[in-house]
Each structure stands twice: as structure tokens, then as C-alpha cells.
Amino acid sequence: MPEKSLYEMAVEQFNRAVKYTDVEPDLAEILRRPKRVLVVEFPVKMDDGHIEVFTGYRVQHNIARGPAKGGIRYHPDTNLDEVKALAFWMTWKTAVMNLPFGGGKGGVKVDPKKLSKSELERLSRRYFSEIQIMIGPHNDIPAPDVNTNADVMAWFMDTYSMNVGYTALGVVTGKPVDLGGSEGREEATGRGVKVCAGLAMETLGIDPKKATVAVQGFGNVGQFAALLIAKELGSKVVAVSDSKGGVYNPSGFDVEELIKYKHEEGTVATYPKGERITNEELLELDVDVLVPAALENAIHKGNAERIKAKAVVEGANGPTTNEADEILYKRGVLVVPDILANAGGVTVSYFEWVQDLQAFFWDIDQIRNALEKMMKKAFTDVMKIKEKHNIDMRTAAYILAIERVAYATKKRGIYP
Numbered sequence: 001m002p003e004k005s006l007y008e009m010a011v012e013q014f015n016r017a018v019k020y021t022d023v024e025p026d027l028a029e030i031l032r033r034p035k036r037v038l039v040v041e042f043p044v045k046m047d048d049g050h051i052e053v054f055t056g057y058r059v060q061h062n063i064a065r066g067p068a069k070g071g072i073r074y075h076p077d078t079n080l081d082e083v084k085a086l087a088f089w090m091t092w093k094t095a096v097m098n099l100p101f102g103g104g105k106g107g108v109k110v111d112p113k114k115l116s117k118s119e120l121e122r123l124s125r126r127y128f129s130e131i132q133i134m135i136g137p138h139n140d141i142p143a144p145d146v147n148t149n150a151d152v153m154a155w156f157m158d159t160y161s162m163n164v165g166y167t168a169l170g171v172v173t174g175k176p177v178d179l180g181g182s183e184g185r186e187e188a189t190g191r192g193v194k195v196c197a198g199l200a201m202e203t204l205g206i207d208p209k210k211a212t213v214a215v216q217g218f219g220n221v222g223q224f225a226a227l228l229i230a231k232e233l234g235s236k237v238v239a240v241s242d243s244k245g246g247v248y249n250p251s252g253f254d255v256e257e258l259i260k261y262k263h264e265e266g267t268v269a270t271y272p273k274g275e276r277i278t279n280e281e282l283l284e285l286d287v288d289v290l291v292p293a294a295l296e297n298a299i300h301k302g303n304a305e306r307i308k309a310k311a312v313v314e315g316a317n318g319p320t321t322n323e324a325d326e327i328l329y330k331r332g333v334l335v336v337p338d339i340l341a342n343a344g345g346v347t348v349s350y351f352e353w354v355q356d357l358q359a360f361f362w363d364i365d366q367i368r369n370a371l372e373k374m375m376k377k378a379f380t381d382v383m384k385i386k387e388k389h390n391i392d393m394r395t396a397a398y399i400l401a402i403e404r405v406a407y408a409t410k411k412r413g414i415y416p
Contacts, residue, residue, distance in 0.1 A: 004322075006085035006296060012322050014088075017398030020389055023406045031091075031405060034084055035102075036060040040130040044123045047116050054110055054123060058131040060140060061087035061103040064408040067138055068104030069094055069346060071145025071174075072152075078107035082296075089317055090346070093339040095401035097378050099350045102405075104140050106131065112147045124152050125159045132163060137170035137357065143349050144174040146295075150186075154179055170356035173349035182352035184367035185345075190224020191368065192344020193315045195375040196336045197225070197289050198233050200311040203383065204334060212287040214239035214309070216246070216279055217294030218268050221315045221342065223259050225291050230255045235289070239282050240268050243294075246282045247274030283307060292319035299324045307333060314338040329392040337394035339401065340382055347371055 004012070011032055018028050040056045057080055060068040070090040083105050091103030108127050112120055134140050144153055153175045160171045169180030177183060184191070201208050213235050215226045219242070226237045236252035244267040247253075253274065262268050269276065283290065283299060286308040292298045293315030299307060304324035311334045314320065320328070320335060328335055348371055355361045362370075386396035 005081045006318060007081045007088065009318065009322055010085040010088045013394060013398060014092075014402070016322075017395045018402055020391070020395070020399050021403055021406070023402060027406055027409060030409060031062065031402065034059050034061045034087060035063060036134060037080070037084065038131060038134055039080065040127070042126050042130045044119065044126055046119055054108055054127070056106070056108040056127045056130060057083040058106040058134055058140070058142075059083050059087040059104060060134060061105075062091040062405060063102035063139070064405055064412060065095060065102055066100035067102065067136075068134075068140040069099070069101035069143070069349065070104035070106070071143045072106035072108070072148055072156075073145035074108050074110050074112045074147040074152075076109065076111040078109045083107050086317060089339055091405060092398055092401035093343050093346055094350075095404040096339050096382065096397050097343045097347050097350075097374060098404070099347065101141075101346070101350065104142070105145075106142055107145075120152075121155055124155045128156045128159045129163060132160060135160065135171060137168055137353070141170065141349075141353055142172045143345070150174060150176045150181060153181075169359075170353050173352040173356075175352070180352075180356050182348055182355055182367060183362065183364040184371070185348050185352060186220065187224045187228070188348035188371065189221045189315070189342050189345035190226075191228055191371060192347065192375050193221065193225040193291060193293070193313055193341055194228035194232060195344070195372055196341040196379060197229055197235075197291065197311070197313045199376065199379045200313055200334055200336050201233075201235075201289065204310055206288050206310065208233040208235050211235040211289060212238045212250075212252075213289045213291065214248075214282050214285050214287045215291045215293055215315075216241050216282050216298060217292065217316060218242040218258075218262055219293070221345075222291070222293035223255075223262070225293060225315050227255045227259065229289075229291075238287060239274075239277065239285055241277070241279045241282045241294075242267055242269065245269035246277045246279060247271045248277045248282070248285065249274035285309075289313060291315050294319070297321055299328070301327065304328055305331075307331075309333065311336065314341045317342065325392060325394060335393055336379075337397050340378055340393070340397050343378065344371055344375060347374055
């Protein structure tokens with residue numbers, strides 16, 4: 001496993017790309033640093049009456065192009081370094097997609113599986129009240145992330161609204177559709193991965209209808225990515241996995257059946273119509289496209305030489321270490337980076353925010369068409385920079401994003 005922290009890894013990616021730009025060292029240093037970091041320690045009354053104290057975080061990395069935007073995760077391993085790195089990546093993700101947002105991220109160090117629903121609600125409401133000094137429809141707009149969902153966003157929205165005295169639909173995205181949420185939000189990240197997978201195959205001259213695909217991670221992103229790659233691109237999904245293990249079938253899976261099985265059994269590892277494999281084995285399968293959609297650092301220098309896929313399309317944040325990136329690039333593997341490949345979620349979050357502010361809602365076809373158009377434009381913009389400098393796609397995506405954020409920072413100037 002890598003010895004560098006996630007934030008150090010993120011800054012390294014930035015440093016590699018900034019050398020290709022005209023950004024001055026002083027300005028580059030501004031862009032590396034988070035603007036605001038908030039750590040909150042807050043009490044929650046548990047069902048049996050005792051009090052537990054939890055640690056939460058909210059980081060705004062950069063707001064030069066607009067309000068901070070980024071999810072909130074609940075995980076026992078959540079820490080400040082991780083949240084800083086994720087906020088850092090959000091800055092570049094929103095800039096790659098040319099959205100009027102900056103980067104933010106939040107998290108609570110908790111295992112939500114150990115909480116009752118009422119404990120989870122009390123924790124969510126108290127945490128959101130604690131970070132409200134940074135939050136608002138025009139300054140920081142959270143969204144779901146690992147172990148948070150539409151229900152948690154509804155609690156967040158209600159908590160904020162009660163505190164300010166009016167209903168503020170635009171304070172979070174990823175809400176239930178009947179509470180100011182957007183059509184197509186649940187599938188958005190997976191749909192963006194599907195668009196990028198299709199464009200990666202086109203770039204490499206692979207016929208999607210003859211292509212094989214493996215998906216590591218079968219949560220929301222992995223499920224929708226697998227489903228849409230199979231249904232809309234016509235590719236064969238031959239392997240999927242979750243935290244308990246995976247299954248492989250060279251003839252391909254019925255993804256809808258797999259999703260149903262996952263919902264009923266809680267895992268795909270015991271799915272009977274395939275051979276059991278580990279997460280590590282899935283990564284090294286001989287497939288055309290690999291979608292790492294689980295957690296960070298899945299592909300590292302220890303296994304990068306054994307990756308046989310022609311394209312890696314990153315559904316997760318930070319699934320490939322910097323050392324692995326270099327190995328894959330030298331071996332001619334096309335890596336579509338997270339800040340582009342999984343930006344479908346934040347793009348539809350942007351659509352939701354716009355709809356909330358206007359109190360005017362779009363239908364599903366408008367959402368899907370707008371998302372596909374923006375993903376294709378971003379992919380094309382990144383490919384042009386990749387070809388111009390003869391570099392990997394991640395560095396190219398960073399160059400595009402850095403130049404946009406640097407321009408905004410420079411034009412705004414240093415206040416006062």
C-alpha cells in the first residue's frame with residue numbers, strides 16, 4: 001500500500017500538471033491550499049440515553065469559481081486528510097466540467113451500520129447544525145457520498161431550513177425528488193462513467209458491442225455504470241465485486257438480475273451464475289475496460305503491471321495511486337481519471353441546484369441529454385490537451401482545471 005497520505009497524493013497530481021501551465025508559483029501555492037477547514041466535536045444522545053461524542057469535518061478547498069460543492073460521507077475511517085484530499089479533487093472536478101462551483105467535502109467519523117435510524121437522524125441533524133456556519137445555497141452545497149443518501153439530505157435540508165426560518169431547497173443536492181431533488185440524480189455518476197467508457201472505447205478503436213467490462217465496487221456507482229454499459233453500449237459485463245468478494249462469468253451477466261440479487265442478499269459474492277473471485281483478481285482480469293468504483297488506492301504499484309484492461313475508467317475517487325498511474329501510462333493503458341469519469345454526479349447536482357433556485361424542474365430526458373452533452377465536451381477538451389502535450393489523461397484534466405481556476409483567481413484578485 002502507498003505510504004503517502006491521500007492529500008499528499010492529490011497535491012502530487014497537481015504539481016505534475018501545473019508545470020505544463022503558465023501559473024506563477026505564488027498563485028500555484030494558493031491553489032494547493034484549502035481555503036477553510038472546520039473540525040467539529042459534537043454530542044449525540046443514543047437510544048439508550050447515553051451520550052456519544054463524534055468528530056465531523058467540512059473543508060472548502062477553493063471557491064474562486066463559485067460556491068463550494070461536495071459530498072458528506074459517514075465512515076469509521078473518515079479523517080481530516082481524506083476530507084482535504086476529496087475537497088481538493090472536487091475543485092478540479094467542477095472546473096473540468098466547467099461548473100460554476102468550487103470544491104468542498106465533509107465527513108463524520110462513524111460506522112452508520114451500528115446506529116439505529118433515529119440515532120442516525122440525530123447525528124445528521126446535529127452535525128449539520130455544527131457546520132452550518134459554512135453552509136448555504138450560495139456558499140457551500142453538500143450532497144450524498146459514502147454511506148449517506150437522499151434521506152440524510154432531507155434531514156440536512158430540514159435542519160438548515162428550521163434554523164434559518166424558511167424552506168431552503170438549494171442548500172443540499174441529492175434530495176428525494178418530491179423534496180426538490182432532481183430526476184436522474186441517483187444514476188448520474190454511473191451514467192457519466194458509461195459515457196466516458198464509451199468514449200474511451202471509441203478512442204481506442206474498440207467496438208462496444210464486442211467489449212468486455214469488469215466493475216470493482218457494486219454500490220450506487222458500480223451498479224448504474226454496469227447496467228448502463230450493458231444496456232446502452234451493449235458491452236458484456238463479465239465481472240463485478242463488492243466488499244465481500246466478486247463473481248466472474250466470461251459469457252457476461254444479466255446486470256438487472258445481479259442488482260436484484262445484491263439488494264436481496266446484500267452481496268454479489270454468492271451469486272450462483274459465476275465463478276467466485278477476489279477483488280484483487282477482478283482488477284487483473286483480461287478485459288477491455290476496467291471500472292474501479294470502490295474505494296481509494298485499489299490500483300497501486302504492486303498490481304499495476306498485472307492490469308490487463310486497455311482502459312481504466314475511474315468510478316471511485318482516487319482508485320489509482322500516482323506510481324500506478326505512471327506504470328499504466330508507460331504500458332499504454334488509457335486511464336480516464338476520476339475528476340472526469342465520475343463527474344456525472346456533481347454535474348446533475350448542479351442541475352438540481354439550478355432547478356431549486358429557479359423553482360422550475362426538468363424532466364428526465366432533459367437531464368440525461370444535458371449530462372451526456374457536458375460529459376462529451378469535457379472528455380473532448382481533456383483529450384485535446386492530452387494530445388497536445390503527449391501526456392496521460394489525468395495530467396491533461398488537471399491542466400484544464402488548473403487553468404480555469406487560476407484564471408478566476410487572477411481576475412478576481414487578492415482581496416483586500
